[in-house]
């Protein structure tokens with residue numbers, strides 16, 4: 566039943582929550598704003614009957630805690646009362662918008678950079694979820710709330726999260742379900758990985774990877790057609806070996822416009838992940854860490870164009886890099902090398918040095934000398950620079966060093982691999 570204002574709901578943790586007002590409702594239940602222990606929280610209250618197994622699973626997830634800060638995870642379970650039950654979670658903060666709004670262009674990322682940061686955070690969240698032994702089972706565009714300014718992500722509806730290999734009874738949302746789940750299989754981390762690739766593709770290109778000419782030609786989307794287009798007969802719209810499902814002009818405008826602009830590394834990865842072989846063999850799909858590497862490498866190519874100041878891609882290995890916004894050729898003479906990473910230095914570009922979600926450096930033009938490029942330390946740590954003649958200098962936060970050939974800089978430790986991040990500048 567529905568709860569009215571002022572209703573007290575008892576929690577298994579020994580205190581109670583008081584309903585203030587309804588915040589929204591969905592297929593499974595209603596979300597209320599509640600007051601508990603002096604704090605405002607959200608209560609998800611189920612209006613559909615759910616079994617003991619579901620209740621026990623929620624209890625277990627609460628005890629386990631969130632895999633990362635990006636999850637709006639269940640915090641407290643209610644006792645069974647008023648003919649149902651629910652759980653408390655933190656409120657979604659202001660400034661986050663549902664992923665679907667971005668697909669419909671009602672929301673726009675502040676930058677391509679923010680979009681890639683968002684992708685990294687989604688991959689990281691799912692890596693942590695799988696590391697905790699869970700599978701999400703119901704990954705779809707309604708689960709993500711994204712902040713357009715910096716790409717921060719919150720993942721909601723975590724009540725269907727189950728231990729890997731167990732079935733929540735939720736099969737997932739059509740268009741996001743893996744072919745093997747559509748065919749009757751149980752959702753698991755492999756099917757999550759399929760859904761992750763679909764989400765990433767939609768994030769970058771604004772259209773669905775399997776919605777092309779075949780879907781447009783379909784007179785009426787029946788369950789049978791759905792099983793075919795997203796399941797056993799799925800064809801990636803840019804499958805290099807099968808052109809039967811190409812995107813359609815006037816219908817799939819986003820992907821037609823964006824696909825040619827993105828670096829080939831990213832496009833090849835999607836071609837491979839959505840190839841018929843990978844669709845048919847779940848264990849051939851990339852794990853989240855591999856996606857992170859691809860996105861991180863792509864992020865390294867993202868610079869601010871020196872001519873038009875818009876974001877574009879520049880590969881240090883290419884002889885010519887034409888700006889995707891103004892079409893002019895970009896000078897790649899100034900580069901920062903960190904192991905196998907070759908980053909083109911262009912004023913205005915943020916540099917991700919020890920991880921791919923926190924910018925720690927910024928390439929700038931020196932105010933009193935437009936010919937001099939510098940890298941400013943926008944991290945919290947001291948950097949150690951060694952000049953070509955061997956002089957050692959500390960570059961404190963907010964200070965900068967000049968981009969000169971042969972300069973070596975130690976940027977600190979990479980948190981994930983615990984290795985020193987050392988860079989060298991080259992200027993042709």
Ligand SMILES: [Zn+2]
Pocket residue numbers: 870871872873874875877888889890891892893
């Ligand atoms: Zn440009």
